[in-house]
Amino acid sequence: DVKVTQSSRYLVKRTGEKVFLECVQDMDHENMFWYRQDPGLGLRLIYFSYDVKMKEKGDIPEGYSVSREKKERFSLILESASTNQTSMYLCASSRTRPDTGELFFGEGSRLTVL
């Protein structure tokens, strides 16, 4: 069964800590994405990557960075966590066209910053 796996379902961190969220996909997809989900705001794109070592900013990149050293792995980094980064983080992957761009999601990582 094809999968997108996120390393942690639940994390609790303190303000100022460095936080790593890891995502691995086994579908050989070119594209990987990090979204943030907050009640009433839907999903907002943080960063995405179309290839190894490539990254592009999404709609809300401030306070985040990403790393893609291998095709299957896409990491989201919070350099100095703040309380307003408490959220659900969703990783997704997709295949490049001619596919439709359907997203395959991980189970999500719920981060609480105290």
Add this chain to the structure above:
Amino acid sequence: AQKITQTQPGMFVQEKEAVTLDCTYDTSDQSYGLFWYKQPSSGEMIFLIYQGSYDEQNATEGRYSLNFQKARKSANLVISASQLGDSAMYFCAMSPLSNAGKSTFGDGTTLTVKP
């Protein structure tokens, strides 16, 4: 820029009845895809159905159909014969075909199916 609007924060439907979840969109792209995803209480987002902007026929996948009205920029999801397991949050999304996968999402609609 793209924008997705889902005007129904919550919906109720009786089991075995049909329900329509509304979605309107705005985009300057000529070629784009429209998607619906389901998010049960477990949290994992599940792809339901896709409609391309140049597809003349409405997409269908089992009990799901997408009522695509391009001139009105609407892409409503119709679920026929609702089941208790359909209770979930539903998201409408779109992405330009030039950047397939880079999707913009609506705020979601919570559907509750009553027995």
